Amino acid sequence: MKDWSAVLSREERTAFSLRALYAENGYEKYRMSKLEEYDVYARNKEFLVSENVLTFTDLDGRLLAMKPDVTLSIIKNARLGAGEVMKVYYHENVYRAAKGTRSYQEIMQAGLECLGAVDEDALLEALTLAVKSLDCISESNVLELSHMGIVGGVLNACALSDGGKRAVLDALSRKDLSGIRSVAAQEGLEESKSALLERLATVYGGIDGVDEALDVFCVDGATTAAVADFRGILKGLKALGLSDKIRVDFSVAGNRKYYSGVAFQGYVEGIPTGVLSGGQYDGLMQAMGKNGKAVGFAVYLDELRR
């Protein structure tokens, strides 16, 4: 067979390695049309990375959109019986507004979704595949994990206003301690609560390194349960031999309305931005009227062009 490796770009080579990886692990290829009813995005705007969607009117008058996202279409079309699991992967172009410009951009994404009766094994498998996806790009990589139950639970425990929560999450995504402190002061939080919020930004490290530090977030029933859930996942990842690739970092953000459980982001050395992003989004399943849970991630192949 002809050897194509010399002809393919890094982006293309990686895309094919990822497809092979997902197929070998029992995920089925999911092919979809370039277009989707605009309504799907209008109803779930907050899930999208950017609110801008490229729309036009079809010949029959329906408002269509060039897909800005693949996950929503997969969930929309999922037909899940009780106890069933749907495991699919995709390799598609999506259309989003490019940052800092006033124009749309075509972005190649590959990724996978596991929907339905997602148990701990399925979750760990998805996380393992996320690490292996990063390995396909570069050996030097890290997968950063946050837990929305812990972050959301701590925000609730501090009884912040909605605006205060948004401001803290914004500062947290930048690891901005002085920003967190100033929101805490504006909201009149006592010193111990302010310190707790700051800990969200400063706890960072490998599975063993942060284990003890997680205790500080057990402030009520909900956060204690979230910490126990997170510890269980971290323990599972450790048992799979992934300790050296995993970092715990609560600055990894996900929309709290849709994400529950872990949210993660992958980085490889030499590429300045995250190349992989995903998480558990049971809330999105509910919002779209589906039963069951969901976990998935996308790899941003366009970052490999540089």
Added chain:
Amino acid sequence: MRKILNVALPKGRLGEKVYDLFEKAGYGCPTIKEPGRRLVFENLEKGIRFFWVKPSDVGVYVERGAADVGVVGKDVLTEYGSDVYELLDLGIGKCSMAVAAKADFQDDRSKPLVVATKFERIAKRYYAEQDREIDIIRLNGSIELAPLLGLSDVIVDIVETGATLRENGLVVVERFADISARLIANKSSFKFKTNGVENLVDGLRKQIGTNKSDD
């Protein structure tokens, strides 16, 4: 092998103050003080490389990974919305973001407020929070002139002592955000040069003496 940390410093007075802080923290690079037009200076022994860039470009260098860390004013950082970590408030270059107007200014809420500023995004957000309709005029300098010539009702700009405003017959209407120099880091560099970045943050924090919250 030790990884070199690339640092983008803002050209100008603030940058020189920042460099002094780095030097005191043990990241000196003696050649930087030699006169000349060079923009890149390195001290391989200390594992550090500095380059001077335009202050408003520091965020771009860091976000795009050309620099691992950089120092930039909170004003510029907020205006450009760079996607970076903001690891430390260096407590220098302190000033405020403020609204200023002529002393006899009266806000007439029956019509849009005309705002002249260099900080379009900050001004828009500030007035959006108050549901105030504005007409924004983006200027690149001498903002104080705008109300004097009737170009705008108010200006949104950084104010340090307020001396420039006073000399031009303007008064501060409201100071609404504190500004100071921030140490920022590229998100990816933070993962792969964690020790280098954390040691730098610790060293600088000791110099500014705000060793308060972190452990």
